[in-house]
Amino acid sequence: MLRIGLLASLVVFLAGIIAHLALHPGVGWSPTESNPSLAYLNPAGLVHGLATGATAAYLTLGILLLVATPLVRVFSGLYYFERHGESTIAAIALAVFLMLLFGLFVLGPWVR
Amino acid sequence: MELLLFVLLLALTGVGAGLVGSLTGLGGAVVVIPVLLIAFSTPFPEAAGTGLITVLATSATTGSAYLRDRITDLRIGMFLEIATVPGALLGATFTIFLTHANLDHALLIALGGVLIATIPGAYRRRRIDPSVPAAPDARSVRLGLNGSYVDESGRSIPYQAAQTTPALGVAFGAGLVSGMFGIGGGVFKVLSMEHYLRLPMKVATATSNFMIGVTGAAGAGVLLAAGYIDPLLAAPAALGTTAGAWIGSRVFPGLRNQTVRLLFLPVIGALAVEVILRGVGIS
Numbered sequence: 474m475l476r477i478g479l480l481a482s483l484v485v486f487l488a489g490i491i492a493h494l495a496l497h498p499g500v501g502w503s504p505t506e507s508n509p510s511l512a513y514l515n516p517a518g519l520v521h522g523l524a525t526g527a528t529a530a531y532l533t534l535g536i537l538l539l540v541a542t543p544l545v546r547v548f549s550g551l552y553y554f555e556r557h558g559e560s561t562i563a564a565i566a567l568a569v570f571l572m573l574l575f576g577l578f579v580l581g582p583w584v585r
Numbered sequence: 586m587e588l589l590l591f592v593l594l595l596a597l598t599g600v601g602a603g604l605v606g607s608l609t610g611l612g613g614a615v616v617v618i619p620v621l622l623i624a625f626s627t628p629f630p631e632a633a634g635t636g637l638i639t640v641l642a643t644s645a646t647t648g649s650a651y652l653r654d655r656i657t658d659l660r661i662g663m664f665l666e667i668a669t670v671p672g673a674l675l676g677a678t679f680t681i682f683l684t685h686a687n688l689d690h691a692l693l694i695a696l697g698g699v700l701i702a703t704i705p706g707a708y709r710r711r712r713i714d715p716s717v718p719a720a721p722d723a724r725s726v727r728l729g730l731n732g733s734y735v736d737e738s739g740r741s742i743p744y745q746a747a748q749t750t751p752a753l754g755v756a757f758g759a760g761l762v763s764g765m766f767g768i769g770g771g772v773f774k775v776l777s778m779e780h781y782l783r784l785p786m787k788v789a790t791a792t793s794n795f796m797i798g799v800t801g802a803a804g805a806g807v808l809l810a811a812g813y814i815d816p817l818l819a820a821p822a823a824l825g826t827t828a829g830a831w832i833g834s835r836v837f838p839g840l841r842n843q844t845v846r847l848l849f850l851p852v853i854g855a856l857a858v859e860v861i862l863r864g865v866g867i868s
Contacts, residue, residue, distance in 0.1 A: 479645035532816030581810020
């Protein structure tokens with residue numbers, strides 16, 4: 474599961490960066506340029522970006538895959554503890570999972 | 586600078602970082618972040634965000650081996666995460682606030698200090714004698730924070746977490762450092778698990794690897810949603826660091842010894858000094 478998440482994101486990264494460079498030949502880079510992923514940090518924007526073949530959208534997807542992998546690990550841990558009747562540790566796992574979601578969907582957008 | 590050149594240079598930096606990181610056990614972010622800050626003048630939150638992406642990539646690379654060997658203690662790891670995750674969320678938020686307040690130089694100096702602090706941890710290899718049991722505290726008993734693993738000679742070694750309260754305190758600090766600076770902080774986690782929880786080294790290392798991924802995702806989630814993870818930095822850095830770590834583990838498996846650490850740890854020390862100088866206004 475870990476491997477799949479990592480491999481998927483690395484494949485997307487590699488294909489995405491090659492495509493991006495090919496489609497933007499000779500473009501410059503500076504540390505103060507704006508982040509190209511900003512338009513794709515919401516579900517609607519991301520889906521639209523992927524549908525229109527925006528390379529930055531695919532690269533953002535690669536990042537999401539990488540960030541999602543530990544979330545899946547925590548969720549499967551939660552499921553495992555719940556199934557084995559370890560309710561206290563399951564509650565801890567649930568709290569950890571909810572805090573991760575909080576960071577991604579509430580805290581991050583709030584401090585932008 | 587041309588984007589193509591930048592991507593190639595960053596990927597190459599990643600390969601070197603992944604290699605040094607895997608040989609020293611400190612991870613690649615401790616090299617990638619200073620290089621981004623100093624050589625590419627990257628704003629601090631973007632550098633930290635990129636660092637966390639490399640942390641996630643490397644943690645996933647090595648993690649599957651630990652899971653297969655069944656030495657990761659998911660229970661203890663998840664228990665400590667109740668402290669590391671809030672630490673990371675707070676750390677990432679703190680870094681963003683400090684950047685908005687134009688206090689990046691303070692972040693640079695603090696990062697240099699943290700990097701220097703991680704170096705002694707990579708040198709020391711505590712040998713916890715598994716035959717001497719440590720007294721578990723009440724929380725450890727109540728939550729069942731125990732387990733066993735099979736050592737090289739085939740013996741099953743039982744263990745029970747000892748002092749959970751200081752371990753939680755250090756875990757929070759490790760999370761804070763990870764979220765603020767974009768590093769994995771595995772050194773602090775392993776030391777805490779060996780010293781306070783009295784876990785065997787292999788279990789501590791494997792469990793730390795699991796935790797690094799979760800803590801990394803906490804900080805990365807905030808920085809990503811706040812718009813501080815640039816995919817044009819994240820992709821080459823992740824690809825390069827993963828390649829470097831893979832080379833380190835496959836091509837140089839026999840090199841993970843004290844002599845190699847002595848060779849490479851000064852590199853991290855030099856980067857730390859450069860970062861501090863940048864923060865103070867010199868260089």
